[in-house]
Amino acid sequence: MQPTLTVAAEDGRPVAPAAPPAEAALVLRGLTVSYGESAAVFSVDATFPAGAMSAIVGPNGAGKSTLLKAALGVVPRVSGEVTVFGTPLASARDRIAYVPQRASVDWDFPTRVRDVVEMGLYREAGLFGRLSGARARRVAQCLDRVGMADFADRQIGQLSGGQQQRVFLARALAQEAELYLLDEPFAGVDAATERAIVEVLAALRSEGRSIVAVHHDLATVRDYFDHVLLLNVRRVAEGPVATAFTAETLEAAYGGRLSTSHVGEILPAGGRA
Amino acid sequence: MSPFLDALLLSAGYNAALVTVGAALLGIAAGATGTFLFLAKRALVSDAVAHATLPGVGLAFIAMVAMGGDGRSLPGLLAGSAASAWAGLLAIEWITRRTRLKEDAAIGAVLGVFFGLGVVLLTVVQTMGAGRQAGLEEFLLGATAGMLFADGVTIAAGGALALAAAWALRRPMTLVAFDRDYAAARGYDVRRVDLAMMALVMGVTVIGLKLVGLILIVALLIVPPVAARFWTERAGGVVWIAGAIGGASGYIGAAASAAAPDLPTGPIIVLVAAGIFALSLLFAPARGVAAAGARHRRFQRRVHRRQGLLALAHGDAIREPYTLRLLTREGLIRPDGVPTAAGRAQAAKVARDERRWAVARELFRDADLAGRHAGLTPIETIFTADEIAEIDRRLGGPAPAGGA
Known part of the structure; x- marks a missing residue:
């Protein structure tokens, strides 16, 4: 059978859904999302490698969070396709853990830290499966991994911003997924939490798991990530941090919004010609 | 013994006992299912659902009379009210999804239009020969005087069904209420979870029409969870406590109204629930004023x-x-x-x-x-x-x- 052709590329040229390389954790082809008439994300191709930490970077309003949500099927896409470990999104749901932005939920919701982490197991436990016993121990381990074991019985509104972020991360850990998609995990958290989260993510990577994070702090991209997608509605650049995260690509993504001295701080090792 | 105590002990006559037990069961079902609506911050949807039942009542009556029936059969009227409430729900959902209007505007529009249509239909019913003694206006504020054993069975069975469904769906409904995007990312069909929650609320509304009436049923759905929230920090706890508060309000309210013959049952039940809410607001140990x-x-x-x-x-x-x-x-x-x-x-x-x-x-x-x-x-x-x-x-x- 002929492979179906989908109009995907930015110039409208049809692109065959070629088999993605086996090592890709998440492949986006021609992903377009719009709110009303204007595109929030337009025809983005990206290949996030497996077993690596990848960043999605770009200015405010570049569509970073929208891209992540579209990749997860949380917001509908106008066109494009999403492939997770070589299979369509629908059959790979249980291999993906999502960490939404902290501000996206009501923290006065009647739920304790332990209950939020338990939510990571709802899918696996089904409507009636027990959450006690082995699953409760897993919840406790995940809380311990993010340093929140002592807070298990607190109502979530009593936590600091960093602690709330850790709880969300623990919920994702409880899923024991292979691909972790995080939306601004370091936004508004304290330095200790940032260190703790980086450690957990690095440990996941060393277990061979894949991480894709929307990231806002250009100064830490080189320290934390292996791979980067620079986004400003369209794809600006993508690849290993060493080659894709340069003064030229930053200039292209941010326009005049970054000063030369700022770029110099971000790229200390002669990135600026 | 005082009449109120008699009523509390279910020894104030057959009808009073029936109404008291029925109101307690309805209160439990309404409090527990209303909790999910409250957690999802969509309390007002229940008001629109309740008002949207009215045209269904009128249409069902007209249809049953046209088919040569009596028109007053309670199952028939309830089926009609459920159908039009469901239409109202879908209208709200469609407006919110397809236009830029927010849910509150959609609720206002649907509530007004359906209720207006319902009042017109009731007027039409009044002009029909069979309609004069139909007593359809009792659905507005509820009436318990002529409650039959079969009505009590309807409330008990419907309430138990709603409770069982709420228990079965407690995880998806809680997750969607707390973190919609995460639920969607996990593969839950959030729209269907929403509709399931609304269907539960609709079921409770319909079985409560006879007892409490469509104008006040919203209070029985929302006041118990709001009061319960003061006593617990867990979603599951809110469900249980709201069920208990709803049940107690129904029982005490119905007994009180039975003790004094001219007190209307529905409003008294709601006032009892409001009293429990006020006590919770003031004196709950951690969250109280x-x-x-x-x-x-x-x-x-x-x-x-x-x-x-x-x-x-x-x-x-x-x-x-x-x-x-x-x-x-x-x-x-x-x-x-x-x-x-x-x-x-x-x-x-x-x-x-x-x-x-x-x-x-x-x-x-x-x-x-x-x-x-x-x-x-x-x-x-x-x-x-x-x-x-x-x-x-x-x-x-x-x-x-x-x-x-």
């Missing part, structure tokens, strides 16, 4: 006490009248402001802890530590004895720790 006030006063006292003792330690004058009163009452200063022996000892301890905290912040450099315990917590409760010894060693050195 009284507890919050007491917490605030305790905190204020600690701040003033510490500031006063620090002033004593530095030999400054205390000007704040509240601080003076506080320290005098505790016997730490004499009425003329001079510290007592106990006051001097306490002041020295607070001043020493202040220096220890400064060192501790240097030593541990933990953002959480510095922010949370700005000197108000006794240092012994935060650090172990050997840690305090280490802090004191640094304090005792010839040069302050700042240089290293």
Whole structure:
């Protein structure tokens, strides 16, 4: 059978859904999302490698969070396709853990830290499966991994911003997924939490798991990530941090919004010609 | 025995007992299912659903009469009300999804249009020969006088069904209410979960029409969870407590209205629920107004006490009248402001802890530590004895720790 052709590329040229390389954790082809008439994300191709930490970077309003949500099927896409470990999104749901932005939920919701982490197991436990016993121990381990074991019985509104972020991360850990998609995990958290989260993510990577994070702090991209997608509605650049995260690509993504001295701080090792 | 006590003990006659038990069952079902609506912050949808039942009642009556029936069959009327409530729900959902209107606007539009249509249809029914004694207007505020055993069975069975469905769907409904995007990312069909929740609410509304009426059923759905929220920090806890509050309101309210023949049942039930809400708001242990006030006063006292003792330690004058009163009452200063022996000892301890905290912040450099315990917590409760010894060693050195 002929492979179906989908109009995907930015110039409208049809692109065959070629088999993605086996090592890709998440492949986006021609992903377009719009709110009303204007595109929030337009025809983005990206290949996030497996077993690596990848960043999605770009200015405010570049569509970073929208891209992540579209990749997860949380917001509908106008066109494009999403492939997770070589299979369509629908059959790979249980291999993906999502960490939404902290501000996206009501923290006065009647739920304790332990209950939020338990939510990571709802899918696996089904409507009636027990959450006690082995699953409760897993919840406790995940809380311990993010340093929140002592807070298990607190109502979530009593936590600091960093602690709330850790709880969300623990919920994702409880899923024991292979691909972790995080939306601004370091936004508004304290330095200790940032260190703790980086450690957990690095440990996941060393277990061979894949991480894709929307990231806002250009100064830490080189320290934390292996791979980067620079986004400003369209794809600006993508690849290993060493080659894709340069003064030229930053200039292209941010326009005049970054000063030369700022770029110099971000790229200390002669990135600026 | 008083008539109220008789009614509470279900010995005030067959009809009164039937109504009391039915109202309790309805209250349990309404409180438990209403909780999910409350958690999803969509309480007002239930108001639109309730008002949207009215055209269905009228249409069902007309249809049944047209088919040669009596028109007053309760199952038939309830089926009609369910159908039009479902149409109202879908209309709200469609407007919210397909246009830029927000849900509150959609609720307002649907509620008004359906209720208006319902009133017109009831007027039409009045002009029909069979319609004059139909008593359809009882669906507005509920009526219990002519309640039959079969009606009680309908309420019991419907309520049990709604409870069972709510229990089965508690995980998806809680997850969608708390974190919609995460639920969608996990593969839950959030739209279908929403509709399932609405169907539950609709079911409870329909079985409550006869007893409480469509105007007040919303109160029975929403007031119990709102009151229950004051008593627990867990979603599951809210469900149970709301069910209990709803059940108690139904039971007590129906008994009270049976005791005095002219009291309307539905409104009394709602007033009882409102009374429980008011008590919860004021006196719940952690979230109640009284507890919050007491917490605030305790905190204020600690701040003033510490500031006063620090002033004593530095030999400054205390000007704040509240601080003076506080320290005098505790016997730490004499009425003329001079510290007592106990006051001097306490002041020295607070001043020493202040220096220890400064060192501790240097030593541990933990953002959480510095922010949370700005000197108000006794240092012994935060650090172990050997840690305090280490802090004191640094304090005792010839040069302050700042240089290293």
